[in-house]
Amino acid sequence: MTGQFHVVGIGPGDPELITRKAERLIGAAAVVAFHAGVRKDSHARRIAAHLIPADAVEEELRYPVTTGTTDHPGGYVGALADFYDDCEARLAVHLDAGRDVVLLAEGDPLFYGSSMYLLDRFRDRFPVDVVPGVPAFAAATATVPAPLVRQDDVLTVLPGTLPEPELARRLADTDGAVIMKLGRTFPAVRSALEQAGRLDGALYVERASQPEERWLPVAEVDADSVPYFSLIVVPGDSARPSSAARLRTGTEVAAEVAAVEPDAAELLVIGLGPGPDGWLTPEASAALAEVSHVVGYAPYVNRVPQRPGLQRHASGNTVEVDRARFALDLARQGAKVAVVSGGDAGVFGMASAVFEAAADPAYAGVPVRVLPGVSAIQAVAARAGAPIGADFAVLSLSDRLKPWAVVERRLRLVAEADLVLGVYNPASRSRREQVVEMQKILLEHRSPDTVVVVGRDVGRDEESLTVTTLGGLDTDSIDMKCLLIIGASATRAEADGTVWTPRWVD
Template structure:
């Protein structure tokens, strides 16, 4: 923060969506008293923010128009579109800083709310650390838009999601399918993509397009009726949570879609492993199965990995209701619905397959056939990244004691160590049990040398992937969490000069 006693104050002034009567009293006062009024303007366009506040700007006040050099991704700037905007924001901040340093009060006008998808934020980032700054909130455009449609957006426990239309189509469709009410901003040229995403999510029939909310030129209509060639940037889409009213039931407290009536012939229930993460590690068989089912059931982050398409219903739930989730899927299949239960990695390795068979022991599900589709497991993924550490006999253990006592885990660790098997450790640590991996290391060191090779794979297959090769003696257990899979080598496991790990096929 600047120490200059005479430095001016910087205001980010929210103006609301367009109707001057929606400007707050505080915003009106700040505008009327400011020494400098600043506002952004598009290429070859008048500033919309200034037009909203025009009657409040006094004669003779200093005005700073911050005109964008470019509004699309096409530019001759050596840094491209991002570089052109970065330079523009730096220059704009420098212009405002001159006034602030001279002791003038600067009010930067912002449509809607200054901190909601607004240009003000870029000035805030550059000036708030050096000058006293105050943000005057404004009415967001989507509030005026929902008022225009006069239909409730969300009720009670409904979830509202605000989405930029610039998201990739598949991501947009998934998020629309996974929420109750939604607001989609930043339309314009993105509108055709947004409309396709709404259709894929099954929300198109309940989506309303609102243009210039609260402005005299405001208009709104169902998205299905919009001419996509005439959609301005100052428009948005409202998807009411009411569109899902009466269409939901629950899995152990989690909201999901309902079942239909029982039928004479149950459908086959598929249990599908999605692999550790990358889409190209998903098997063609799994891809084909997911393209044919009408329901996907699973833990939220895994359901989120399934591309949304028209007609697909998604049923996400928490991480500790596996059997409830399995019963729900079996009930859907019993009623003739095409269902896939999804699981990360391979569904048969600490995944949903066992939970489905556990739930299927209930005689009411005796007529539901279950088929498990294999997938790449986390242990395979980490081993492949490391080299060939599981090229000989190996064992797999989960350190989670949620379904078995810790004494049983310790007994198995000792047996594996005594048998000199390579060991893959799933669920090595969590917030509720951060010390178990340290205890496991101590148990293993009772039977293994300190120089035993250890591989730690974190987020393997994802952008944040890391692979660490260390030893049992040097293993930093504090750095390990649920995102990791740990491979502890056998006595014969070795490391090549290039750092790859492998275990000979023969017993030494």
């Protein structure tokens, strides 16, 4: 019979935070394993030393490298892979011999814990058992002490190793936050907190629950003094002026807003362009630097750089009018708001949805201004040459807001008029037939040799541009990342791949 592999959480440092179950298993263990730093005593063993039986076999699993350099041919990843192979082999000897193994895990075993890698290796070979432990952030919030989240707050746990802009974005988008993995990442983490407007109220906690523990505001921390055993707590209350303000009733808030009687602010609807920052107009960039709220579909909101005082309101892709009403409500109360859209906001973007919502008499006092952006069809056309250099039409194949019969009729009319056609939203995972039907309808009126340009992710790293024909168009390869330009009878494809449409008509 094989032994059982126990992964036992022993908490962040204070031996009194070890659970009774963990204490029982450690005290009865035949083999006790624990990780240790390159040149350091094992922190895990130190926490549980008083519980380890005198006759237990101890297996020290010493890392070959932590964050330093290594001459391993596989680099850091290769060195750790070999290390875990060795750990697996050493502990498997005991398990195969029928001896239970207890692996000590600081904090909680499955919360950024090294033990999970051995758990992954053993779960299909031996009986496994995981004992949860008090995570470091729970000890940190108790040390402060500060309520981390309350009521319907959202808590986000973030590694400090995230890219600084991404860290800033996520900090701005949450209520409470915990930031792990500090040390050398601290300067970038501090900068991200400042960009997100969350530096005030952010608390640094070092060696929580241990005799050397200390805490202080992040703004006061010396970056050179930050050890590995540290983290940052951003209480949800810090996202608002005070917790008391959050508990006011809707009637009280409405009465307070009415008493202030703010003038409605202008609501901006801004096109961000198809992707690259270089395609964002100076006008749009300047406007985004002035607003205090950005509202939009999540991928577009994420493109707006985070800065102190900016609140971001991201939502899904099919709630355009609700999103517009939300932005109008903010503007009506005097907030500076921008609704953002990819490409040009007026071309299958948010501008129309905003005007639809603004038609409600409740928003009569809110001025709306649209700032143009580079449209996706302009970007694809420019990459190809000049396929829309003459008369052209633009059509969305989506039938979410209009019946397919309408789309079909318009396709026939465009084909009969011999116009260049730009096609947005050609296909999605659940909508595959429309692009097939489009091809059939157009072939009733156009030659199979009609030039077609397929632009995919134009302006992004994954950009591709394909020049094909209407008869040769592979509809199975088309999805929502594509924009099609279907030429008129006069549209030409040159030998070098350039596509253009003459301005004149015979």
